[in-house]
Amino acid sequence: MKRNLLTIIISAVLALIFVLLLFVFQVRQSEVAVVTFFGKPTAKQYDQPGAYLRWPWPIHSVYKLDQRIQNFEDKFTETLTGDSVNLMTTVYVGWRITDAKVFFPKFKGGSVLEAERKLEDMVTAAKAAVVGKHALADFVNANEKELKFDAIESEIKNIIAAQLATNNWGVGIEYLAIKRLGLPESVTQAVFDRMTNERKVLADTLESEGLSEAAKIRSTADREAAEKISKADSEARKIRAQGEAVAADLLPVFQQNPELATFLLRTEALEAALKERTTLIFDTRTPPFDLFTGVLTNKTAK
Numbered sequence: 001m002k003r004n005l006l007t008i009i010i011s012a013v014l015a016l017i018f019v020l021l022l023f024v025f026q027v028r029q030s031e032v033a034v035v036t037f038f039g040k041p042t043a044k045q046y047d048q049p050g051a052y053l054r055w056p057w058p059i060h061s062v063y064k065l066d067q068r069i070q071n072f073e074d075k076f077t078e079t080l081t082g083d084s085v086n087l088m089t090t091v092y093v094g095w096r097i098t099d100a101k102v103f104f105p106k107f108k109g110g111s112v113l114e115a116e117r118k119l120e121d122m123v124t125a126a127k128a129a130v131v132g133k134h135a136l137a138d139f140v141n142a143n144e145k146e147l148k149f150d151a152i153e154s155e156i157k158n159i160i161a162a163q164l165a166t167n168n169w170g171v172g173i174e175y176l177a178i179k180r181l182g183l184p185e186s187v188t189q190a191v192f193d194r195m196t197n198e199r200k201v202l203a204d205t206l207e208s209e210g211l212s213e214a215a216k217i218r219s220t221a222d223r224e225a226a227e228k229i230s231k232a233d234s235e236a237r238k239i240r241a242q243g244e245a246v247a248a249d250l251l252p253v254f255q256q257n258p259e260l261a262t263f264l265l266r267t268e269a270l271e272a273a274l275k276e277r278t279t280l281i282f283d284t285r286t287p288p289f290d291l292f293t294g295v296l297t298n299k300t301a302k
Contacts, residue, residue: 140181
């Protein structure tokens with residue numbers, strides 16, 4: 001009896017699981033599900049994780065698609081630039097399904113591989129169109145400020161986005177960037193020579209600017225030096241004129257008593273020399289120190 005009861009319970013559980021498998025499907029966080037009704041997609045897409053009810057096949061069929069970002073690279077292809085140089089490029093692209101109910105019928109069974117194949121053709125065509133509008137210097141340049149990778153990548157991405165919006169594939173481009181550049185061997189040396197010439201032109205320009213700046217600095221320094229010398233000469237002439245004026249005023253007085261004038265000048269000079277605590281070693285025959293001659297002679301006599 002107990003064995004029969006256990007068998008019934010197990011059978012019931014299995015039957016419940018079978019029923020759940022027939023009438024319930026689960027959507028994970030990274031998935032989006034499309035449900036078809038007798039092979040035709042329904043209007044609703046299931047892009048939130050959880051369990052959902054359905055009718056068993058063939059009434060309903062459930063197709064689960066990966067809604068995470070997909071990545072691919074296009075082929076390393078050769079294209080003529082705007083200045084007629086062969087340039088080899090490849091780009092990498094990140095894309096994702098934005099509308100599963102539109103994407104599913106566009107690509108049989110929601111095939112990601114088929115969608116990626118068509119996207120790659122679209123990317124290659126858009127890349128060739130954009131590269132053909134730009135000169136080689138926009139891709140390869142001695143001056144990195146003249147490179148235009150960001151603008152070129154944006155142009156390619158915008159062309160593809162416009163085509164996807166027109167075709168309505170239920171797909172969106174998340175990012176696009178140039179991965180690799182190459183030059184055919186036949187044009188490599190010519191490109192290197194061009195880069196060398198561009199670098200030489202840049203060096204010559206910088207040297208010319210440096211010489212011009214040096215000349216400006218030298219001219220400024222010479223002008224400032226001339227101004228300072230002129231100012232000093234003017235100040236010297238002014239001081240000399242003042243001294244001559246004072247001398248002219250004192251000359252009549254000195255002429256009245258030359259010996260007294262000479263004595264006063266000597267004492268003033270001596271006073272100026274002895275303002276600080278100073279030790280002097282002097283020749284008594286040199287004015288104004290000859291004033292000490294009589295003093296020293298008297299002291300010696302005493």
